[in-house]
Amino acid sequence: MNHIVQEQCDDTCEGTHPLSELKRNLIGESTAAGLADIFKALGDPTRVKIIHTLLQQELCVHDITQVLDMGQSAVSHQLRYLRNLRIVKRRKEGKTVYYSLDDEHIEQIFVQMLQHMKHA
Template sequence: MEKLAGEACDDTCQGTSSLDELKEGMIQEGTAASLADVFKALGDPTRVKIIYALLQQELCVHDITQVLDMGQSAVSHQLRYLRNLRIVKRRKEGKTVFYSLDDEHIEQIFVQMLKHVKHG
């Protein structure tokens, strides 16, 4: 079977020292797993819609159910998933719980990926 361009070769294409440096500076396993979890969370259209809504403004669970036309149980489940990954945070005011994006990094990632998708 013929090799296609870009397939693995038998010899090192880069100098061994640069590969050693790359290997030494490689992302740690735990960090890679956490990053993969964030991208996995973005792999669900419902969670993407929740994040998009929260990008616009802080919302309570009831408001999110209205915007997404979903049941409270389903929305709460998704919010818990996102909160466990530190994508969203909550703030309690009396009996009402408000949700927002956890920090500007989440906003930046989301906005950049949205631009990427709309560009292509």
């Protein structure tokens, strides 16, 4: 999408911006806050590593701690945070709890951002 942004717009602006339509279509407060929370979660390197690991395959907490070389308490705390935001989900099999990404939307966002980072 190409957007033309006017550098300065003051009270004397004579542009023909469809402001009323933009206002009407503005994202709601709760949606904006929820989206900001997801991006905030992606702002932590440990959580990014967990997401990247789970992008590759479903794992139990113990396996995640081994991959990231972190303590179980720290990993569990981060997984709980990610689960509360519906970024990861869990599946219980006997006494073992397995974690995976919640859905393909999370995977798509993450993969897109990785591609963006690699883009020169």
